[in-house]
Amino acid sequence: MIRKATAVWHGTGRDGSGHLSSESGVLAETPYSFRTRFENEKGTNPEELIAAAHAGCFTMALAFGLQVAGFKPTELSTQAAVTLEPEGKGFRIGKSALTLRGRVPNLDDTEFARIASEAEKNCPVSKVLNATITLDAKLVWSTSEG
Incomplete structure (x- = not known):
């Protein structure tokens, strides 16, 4: 592809x-x-597009990971915050911070974090980024809700 x-x-x-x-x-x-x-003029920029690609790729990888583990998420919401920082005479993307909030019935926090971590490691965009990647993953409701 x-x-x-x-x-x-x-x-x-x-x-x-x-x-x-x-x-x-x-x-x-x-x-x-x-x-x-x-600055903040209307339009896009490479870092915003990388953030969108990382959030989208990771969230889809997580949806597949949850499916394989036998869980059906009702909602997964990921924000990727990409940091552009000076390096020498130019810049580099030094970090992509993923913030994930999920609604997944019958899943506990520990298992959610494990599956999310695997998704982050296996997401193709995570693999291509030469940056520090952090992940803050939380379920937004208790496991008894369904």
Whole structure:
């Protein structure tokens, strides 16, 4: 399986701008620039897209892991916070912090944390990131709720 996206950029790094498009069409000439990356101008940036990819990949891996273990989640919600930090003359993504909240009937906290940890290790996006990855996983209701 190969997935494709395209970046087009015009101008210099600070004053230029570009757009991102994905093969699926979900991103269709979505704007990005210095201002969308380092300030708060409307548009996207690579770190936001990596955060979305990490959250989505991990959450799907967890759903599969729970299914294999015999559990049926009613909701899994993951936020990924990607940190861009200085390194030498440039920057690097040094961390992706996953915050997971799940509703999974008949599952205890210990088993939930174990399955979530396995999902984090086996998620393809986790594997590709050369960054510290943290995971804070919590069930949001007791195991007796169903």
